[in-house]
Amino acid sequence: MCGIQYRAYYLWREEYKEICKYPDGLELEGHAVVKCEVSEDNKVLTVLSFGGENKHTLLMKYRSVWDENEVKRVKEKEEEEEENKWIAMANTIDNGSNGNESDMEDARAQIGGSNNQFLFVVNNPNHISVFKWPSLEPVIREILPADQLIGGSCFVKTNDNQMLLFNSNIGLSIKYDEDQHRFQYESIPVCFELTYVIDYSFSLLFPSQKKKWTKIKYRFPSTNETLALVTADGMFVHIIGGVNDCEEASQQHLKISIDDVTGKVTFLFLFFLFFFLSSFSFDTKRYFCKKKKKKKMVRLEMMLALLFNTGYYKVA
Template identity: 30%
Template sequence: MSNQTFQILKELPTPLYRSQGVLHKHEFLICGGRDEKACYSYHTLKNEYKFICEYPSHVKLDGHCVVKLVDNNKDSDQITLLSFGGECKHTLVMKYVSVWSNTLDISKKSNKINNYNQWIPFTNNHNHPIIIGRDNDNYLGVRAVIGGSNNHLLFIICYPRNISIFDLNAFQFIKHDTLPANFIRGHCFVSKSENEQGQEMMKKNKQNYEMLLFCRKTGLSIEYDENNNNFQFHQLPVCKDIAPFNGYAYVYINDVILFFGGCNWICSVISTSVHKYSIREKKWITFKNVLPIPLCDCFVTLNNDNNYIYIIGGYNDGDVISTNMKMRLSELICHIQVSFLL
């Protein structure tokens, strides 16, 4: 595939890897990275960045996780982010109002909004700070998804093979278990409820949730029964081309997970490949030399219309990358399909 497939966008304000990001309408909220506390909003239509805030001075970022909390009663212009984990654990929340609109300025003048667009401690109903993670939990490279009947459960997977559930309403863990897997870090972890097909499944059985995990040679379907508070694990195939790698970026759309780049355990080999996994068919397709440069620990996301894939930052042969690039999803899928037929 030609490098001309990728459109190079405005460079990041600072080089980033092991970054975390959340899509909000036409914005990507870029929430720090390894040893980088600054947070930015990238506007996909304007191709511009705006500074949001920095993490508190006492927070050291490396391998943290950021998720968007679900609140059906909240105004669509406002979202809440949860940031936790990393090598040095922290747990913070941010109430975000777009830095591209006048909403924040108006609200500040009327004193209706407090503590917006800044990271503040995650507290319980008695205003006591809560840190997610036990003392012996290794949260470097931790990943999490939101689920549960009220979107109140935080499913967490961390090194070496731990899976836990934190109840965001009760402010406590309700489950710890061990994965039937080798060492897990820099993994892909998605919930099947994140797409339309998954939502239909959830409507049929609101107390059962399915998640997918991939890391190196490990592939797992993880089923959680909320009524009985237990897990079931089922092995999934992993193709030989992606089996040596972790540290890849990934996106999940419809029935497909796309994996971008990645590296071996000691980061001596970094991939330029894109891998496609079909959940329904349980089949893999590999397209080699897709990425313009070898990349790991980058951040990949779809835009609001699900027609472009953005690849942000990353690590390449000793260098932290400040590149932001995009390509059409349809073009990527077409190239992979043609390659498979050939």
């Protein structure tokens, strides 16, 4: 989990532990953090932090801070390993071309390819790029078939070279051809309630075969700018942090059973959790925040389940 402090959360102990802090002087605004690869012994996880207002590109080799014996062993080594620290990379991620700077705030990224050898990056106003991983050598940069991305998109990988992108009224299925280095795009329907939404916190569980949007009945506490994570076993979703309507940081951490949200299901489906930080543009829906003495747009807090089946997946 990222803020100025980078922390680990132990599911079984329900405890947090600090890993490290971001470099001094680095202001975090709209950056992306991506899980890249796991070592063969399954003990070291590579994490990439990039983009944002300051366009940083940092790498961390994370080793569990919960294994006391492992932590002690690393500390006792004569040569200090560059683990559990943010290290600046020699190459940076910037989707600008021909000397033009790109907007890397609210960028989204996924590691993909047949051997996880590519980093796919989507950023405003409407760009998608491919970089070789881990060298970050640019491969291709294209303009998406969309006029303008607003805020942070929902950008998830459904298989090695196929992704889904949602942003406001934009819905795209994106397929990358490794041999030809080309993208193929297909428009996909967007639920009406999402057309006014910007900035997503989302999680992908598993795919299915029908195209259907379903609004679930589960009612969530009012949350803005939260982090949504699904456990590796797909049993629980964790909703962490966020701010209240007066822009004050929240310390909340909610744990919710997937079965409680969706009901028990016996088929595969693609399930997104959207915690919308969306601001509506209707002047009639303004309110007055007394504590901070300022007006701001009413925000829609809702939770939708997306039963979106693209028909591309075959159940074994």
